[in-house]
Amino acid sequence: MQKNDMPSGALVLLVLRVLRSGPLHGYAIAQRIHTLSSDALRVEEGSLYPALQKILMKGWVTATWGTSETGRKVRFYKLTKDGLKQLDAEAEQYERLTKAIQTVMRTA
Amino acid sequence: MRELLRRLQYLLQRSRRDDELADEMAFHREMAERDGGMPLGNTLRLREESRDAWGLVWLDHLGQDLRYTFRAMRSSPGFTTTAVLVLSIGIGATVAAFSAFNVVALRPLPVTNPDTILRFQRQAPTRSATEIPYDATLFYRDQSRTLSAVLAQTSSRLSLDGSDQAATTSFVTANFFEQLGGRAAVGRVFRVGDQGTTDAPVVVLGYGFWASQFGSDPSVVGRSVRLGGKVVTIIGVAAREFSGLSSGNAPAFWAVLDEHDASRRGVTMWGRLAPGASVQMVEDELSSLAAQLRTLHPTSENTLWEGERLIGSPAGYGEVGSTEMLALVVALVLLIFAVACGNLGSLLLARGAARQREMALRKAIGAGPGRLLRQLLTESFVLAMMGCVGGLVLGSTVLKGIMVWTEAPSWLDPTPDWRVVVFAVTIGVVAAVIFGLAPALHLARRTRATPRGRTFLIGMQVASSCVLLIIAGLLGRALDRAISADPGFEYEQVIVIEPSLIEQGYTADRARVYLQDLRARLVGMAGVENVSVTSSPPLGGTKVMGSLQVDGRTLDVYINQVDQHYLSTMTIPLLRGRHLQADDVTGIVVSESLASRYWPGRDALGQSFGIGEETFTVLGVAGNARSLALGDPDSVELYRLAPAADATSLAMVVRTSTAPDLLYSSVVTAANGVDSNFKPRVVLLRDRFAERVKLAERSAVAVSLLGVIALAVACLGVVGLVAYAVAQRTKEIGIRLSLGAQPRHILGGLSRQFVGTLMGGLVVGVCGAAGVAQLLRRELYGVSTIDPLAYLTAIVIFVVAVCVAGMWPARRALRVDPLVALRTD
Numbered sequence: 001m002q003k004n005d006m007p008s009g010a011l012v013l014l015v016l017r018v019l020r021s022g023p024l025h026g027y028a029i030a031q032r033i034h035t036l037s038s039d040a041l042r043v044e045e046g047s048l049y050p051a052l053q054k055i056l057m058k059g060w061v062t063a064t065w066g067t068s069e070t071g072r073k074v075r076f077y078k079l080t081k082d083g084l085k086q087l088d089a090e091a092e093q094y095e096r097l098t099k100a101i102q103t104v105m106r107t108a
Numbered sequence: 109m110r111e112l113l114r115r116l117q118y119l120l121q122r123s124r125r126d127d128e129l130a131d132e133m134a135f136h137r138e139m140a141e142r143d144g145g146m147p148l149g150n151t152l153r154l155r156e157e158s159r160d161a162w163g164l165v166w167l168d169h170l171g172q173d174l175r176y177t178f179r180a181m182r183s184s185p186g187f188t189t190t191a192v193l194v195l196s197i198g199i200g201a202t203v204a205a206f207s208a209f210n211v212v213a214l215r216p217l218p219v220t221n222p223d224t225i226l227r228f229q230r231q232a233p234t235r236s237a238t239e240i241p242y243d244a245t246l247f248y249r250d251q252s253r254t255l256s257a258v259l260a261q262t263s264s265r266l267s268l269d270g271s272d273q274a275a276t277t278s279f280v281t282a283n284f285f286e287q288l289g290g291r292a293a294v295g296r297v298f299r300v301g302d303q304g305t306t307d308a309p310v311v312v313l314g315y316g317f318w319a320s321q322f323g324s325d326p327s328v329v330g331r332s333v334r335l336g337g338k339v340v341t342i343i344g345v346a347a348r349e350f351s352g353l354s355s356g357n358a359p360a361f362w363a364v365l366d367e368h369d370a371s372r373r374g375v376t377m378w379g380r381l382a383p384g385a386s387v388q389m390v391e392d393e394l395s396s397l398a399a400q401l402r403t404l405h406p407t408s409e410n411t412l413w414e415g416e417r418l419i420g421s422p423a424g425y426g427e428v429g430s431t432e433m434l435a436l437v438v439a440l441v442l443l444i445f446a447v448a449c450g451n452l453g454s455l456l457l458a459r460g461a462a463r464q465r466e467m468a469l470r471k472a473i474g475a476g477p478g479r480l481l482r483q484l485l486t487e488s489f490v491l492a493m494m495g496c497v498g499g500l501v502l503g504s505t506v507l508k509g510i511m512v513w514t515e516a517p518s519w520l521d522p523t524p525d526w527r528v529v530v531f532a533v534t535i536g537v538v539a540a541v542i543f544g545l546a547p548a549l550h551l552a553r554r555t556r557a558t559p560r561g562r563t564f565l566i567g568m569q570v571a572s573s574c575v576l577l578i579i580a581g582l583l584g585r586a587l588d589r590a591i592s593a594d595p596g597f598e599y600e601q602v603i604v605i606e607p608s609l610i611e612q613g614y615t616a617d618r619a620r621v622y623l624q625d626l627r628a629r630l631v632g633m634a635g636v637e638n639v640s641v642t643s644s645p646p647l648g649g650t651k652v653m654g655s656l657q658v659d660g661r662t663l664d665v666y667i668n669q670v671d672q673h674y675l676s677t678m679t680i681p682l683l684r685g686r687h688l689q690a691d692d693v694t695g696i697v698v699s700e701s702l703a704s705r706y707w708p709g710r711d712a713l714g715q716s717f718g719i720g721e722e723t724f725t726v727l728g729v730a731g732n733a734r735s736l737a738l739g740d741p742d743s744v745e746l747y748r749l750a751p752a753a754d755a756t757s758l759a760m761v762v763r764t765s766t767a768p769d770l771l772y773s774s775v776v777t778a779a780n781g782v783d784s785n786f787k788p789r790v791v792l793l794r795d796r797f798a799e800r801v802k803l804a805e806r807s808a809v810a811v812s813l814l815g816v817i818a819l820a821v822a823c824l825g826v827v828g829l830v831a832y833a834v835a836q837r838t839k840e841i842g843i844r845l846s847l848g849a850q851p852r853h854i855l856g857g858l859s860r861q862f863v864g865t866l867m868g869g870l871v872v873g874v875c876g877a878a879g880v881a882q883l884l885r886r887e888l889y890g891v892s893t894i895d896p897l898a899y900l901t902a903i904v905i906f907v908v909a910v911c912v913a914g915m916w917p918a919r920r921a922l923r924v925d926p927l928v929a930l931r932t933d
Contacts (some may be wrong), residue, residue, distance in 0.1 A: 026132055027139045046154050049133060053161035057114055074135050075128065 016087040023078035173486040198448020199499025205441040220289035224381040226420035239374030254385035260375040266336030275360040295329035295344025317360035337785030394418040443572040450569040453543035460547040488544030496536035567869040573822040574873025576815040581898030583808040596733030598679040607788035610756040619755035629778040638763040640677035643669035645759040646735035647796040669750035685728030695727040702744035823913035831917035846926035
C-alpha cells in the first residue's frame with residue numbers, strides 16, 4: 001500500500017474524529033488513524049504532537065492523566081464540546097470541498 | 109478570550125509541560141518499537157515545533173534578544189556609555205524645551221474649567237486696547253446672556269504701613285476666587301457679596317507675601333492693616349498655587365473692586381462661556397452691548413469707540429510670548445537633537461561594521477535576516493530607553509536650574525508630567541529607531557554600508573554645530589553692541605517716577621494737579637536739571653504704538669505723549685525744525701528714522717501725519733532714540749503733546765546734574781509726599797538699562813553653552829569617524845609606511861576623505877545660520893544677520909576644533925609599527 005502524505009489541515013480533522021469515540025493517548029491516535037485508513041495514512045510523530053498541542057491550545061481537547069495498556073502513566077486526550085462543534089464544522093467544510101473538486105474532475 | 113488564558117497558563121507552566129511532552133514522545137517511541145519499526149524523528153526539533161504551536165515564540169525571542177543586548181552592552185562599556193550620554197544630551201535638551209513649553213502653555217492654569225474662560229480686548233478699525241473700562245464690564249455682566257460669569261482685575265502699588273516697600277494689590281471682582289476655584293490656605297477668600305467700599309473693606313493675602321512679610325503666621329486672619337491709606341481687615345490667605353489668571357508672580361494683597369468707583373479705570377476682563385455659547389456668539393453679543401452702552405452714555409469722557417468690538421481669546425493657559433522667540437528656541441533645540449542623533453548614527457554604524465563577523469556566524473548557524481534585524485532593533489530600543497531616562501533626568505535638572513537662574517514665578521512646577529514623559533519616550537524611540545535602522549539593515553542584509561550614509565551623518569553634525577556657534581557669535585556681538593552702543597538718549601543720569609495715577613482712581617483733573625505739584629517739588633531741588641512727563645517711560649513696559657507699512661516692511665511706530673521739555677530732559681538732539689510748544693496740539697516731532705523712511709528724499713517738516721482719526725503736522729525732526737525697543741532696527745518714534753485726558757497715565761522723568769543715586773532718596777520723599785496714600789515707583793534709568801542688558805547677556809551665554817556642547821559632541825563624532833577610518837586602513841597605512849611614505853602624505857590621504865564633507869557641512873551651516881538669524885533680527889541691536897566677524901570667528905573655532913579632534917586618532921595611526929600593522933587582520 002502506498003504511504004501517502006497527509007494534506008495539511010486534514011490531520012486535525014482526523015484526530016478530532018478519532019477522538020469522538022473516546023479519549024486516547026497520542027500513540028493510540030496514530031495507530032487508530034493508521035488502522036482505520038487501512039494503512040494508507042501514516043502519521044509521523046513529528047506532525048502528530050505539534051498538531052495535538054495546537055488543538056490543546058484552541059481548547060478542542062483536554063488532556064488528562066491515565067494509565068496505558070502497558071501500565072504506564074500517560075496523557076489521554078479527550079474531545080470537548082467546542083471540539084465537537086469544530087469537528088462538525090470542519091467535516092462539513094471538507095465534504096463541500098471534495099464534492100466541488102469531484103464535480104470539476106467529472107465535468108471539466 | 110479563553111484561549112488567551114490557556115496560553116498564559118501554558119506560559120507559567122512551561123517547563124513542566126515540556127517535560128510531560130518529552131515523556132509522552134518517549135512513550136510513543138517505546139510503543140512504536142514494540143510494534144515494529146516506525147521511523148524516529150528528531151526529538152529536539154519536534155519538541156520545538158510543539159512549543160511553537162502555542163504561538164509564544166516571539167516572547168522567547170524577545171527574552172533572548174534582551175539578554176543578549178544587556179550582555180553585549182556590558183562587554184563594550186565605552187560604546188554604551190558614549191551612546192547613552194549622547195542620546196541623553198540630545199533628548200535632555202529637547203525635553204527641557206518641551207517641558208518649559210508644557211509648563212507655560214500646554215498645562216492649563218490651575219483654575220476650574222480653564223477651557224471656558226475667555227479674555228476680552230477692545231478692537232475698533234483704527235485702535236485697540238487691552239483693557240476695558242470698569243463700568244462697561246458691569247454693564248456687560250448684567251446684560252449678557254452668553255456669559256455665565258464676568259471677572260475683572262486691575263493692579264495697584266499701594267503703600268503699606270509698617271513697610272517701606274509698596275505692596276502690589278490686585279483688585280478683583282468678588283466672584284474671582286469662586287469662579288477660578290481658588291482656595292484659601294488660611295481663613296477664607298472672597299465670596300460674592302463682599303463689597304469694596306464698606307467701612308471695613310476686606311483683603312486676602314497672597315501666599316508668598318504672607319510667608320515673607322508675616323512669617324506664615326496664621327493669626328494674621330482678622331488683623332487690620334493700613335493699606336493705601338485705608339484700614340483693611342485680612343480675612344484669609346490665598347493658597348500657594350493660586351495666582352489668578354496671570355503667569356507672573358502673585359500679588360501681595362487681593363482686594364475687591366469697588367462697584368461704585370467713579371473713575372474710568374480700565375480693567376482686564378475675562379468671561380466664562382455659558383453652556384452652549386460659542387466664542388462668536390459672545391463676541392457678537394458684547395459688541396452689540398457696547399454699541400448700546402455708547403448710545404446710553406454719549407457724553408462720558410472715555411467714551412466707547414465707534415464700531416467697537418470685543419474680541420475673546422482663550423485665557424485658561426499661559427502665554428508663550430512672541431512666535432518668533434518660540435520658533436528660535438525650537439530651531440536651536442532641534443539642532444542639538446540633530447547633532448546628538450547624527451552622532452548616535454555614526455556610533456551605531458561604526459559598531460555595526462565591527463560586528464560583521466558575529467553576524468556572519470549567526471547567519472551560518474541559521475538565523476534569518478528578520479531575526480537579526482529584530483535583535484539589532486531591540487538593541488537600539490534598549491539604548492533609546494536608557495537615553496530617555498537619562499534625558500528626562502538631565503532635562504528636568506537643567507530646566508529647574510534655568511528657572512532658578514531666571515527667577516521664574518515659584519508656582520510654575522517643572523517636574524515632568526505625563527505629557528513630557530510621553531514626549532521623551534517618543535523622541536527617544538524615534539531617534540534610536542531611525543538612526544539605528546539604517547545600520548541594522550546594512551548589517552542584517554550584509555550589504556556594504558555606503559560611505560554616503562556616514563558622510564551625511566557627519567555633515568549633519570557639522571552643519572548643526574556650525575549654526576549654533578554662529579548664532580552664539582551673533583548674540584555675543586549683539587551683547588557687545590548693546591552695552592557699548594549709543595541708544596540715542598542719555599540714561600545714566602535719569603530718574604523715572606511712575607505714579608500710575610489711573611490705578612489710584614484719579615481723574616484727569618486731579619492727575620494734572622498732582623503732576624504740577626510733583627513737578628514743583630522736583631524743580632526746586634538742588635541737582636535737578638530738568639523735569640518732563642511722558643506716557644511711555646523709557647525702557648518701560650507701557651507702550652503706545654502704531655504700525656506703518658513702508659516698502660513692504662512693517663515699521664513699529666512708538667508714539668510718545670510728552671510735554672515740551674521731554675526732548676531736552678532726555679537729551680535727544682533736535683536736528684531740524686523746532687521743539688513742541690505748550691500750545692502745539694496738532695504738532696509732532698518725528699525721529700530721523702521715521703522721516704527718512706516715510707518721506708524719503710523730501711523734507712519731513714510741514715508734512716501731515718495721521719494717528720488714528722487725528723491729523724498732525726511735523727514741526728521738527730529729532731535724533732533716533734529707541735527708548736522702548738533698544739535692539740529693534742525697525743522701530744521709529746514720534747513725539748506729541750499729551751492730551752489732557754491722558755494725564756492719568758503719565759510718568760515723570762527727572763534729569764540730574766550729578767550721579768542719580770545721590771538724589772534718589774530726596775526724589776522718593778518728594779514723590780511720596782504729594783499723596784500720602786500711595787508710593788509711586790521710582791527707578792534709576794540706568795538700572796533698567798542694566799536689566800535689559802542682563803537679558804541679552806543671558807541669552808548670549810545660553811546659546812554659547814549650547815554651541816559648545818554641540819561642538820563637543822560633533823568633535824566626538826569626528827574623532828570616532830577618523831579612528832574608525834584609521835582602524836579600517838591600518839594594514840594599508842602600515843604597508844605605505846614600510847615602503848617609505850611620508851607621514852604627511854598619509855595624513856593628507858586620510859583627511860581628503862573628510863574635507864569634502866566638512867566643507868559641505870560648513871556651507872549648509874552658514875546658510876542655515878543666516879536663516880535662523882532672521883528670527884533674531886529684532887533682538888540683535890542692529891548687528892547684521894550676516895555680520896562677518898561673528899561668522900568668521902565661529903567658523904574658525906569650528907575648523908580648529910574639528911582639525912584637532914581629527915588629528916588625534918590620525919597621529920596614533922602614524923605611530924603604528926608597520927610590522928604589527930601588516931600582521932593585523
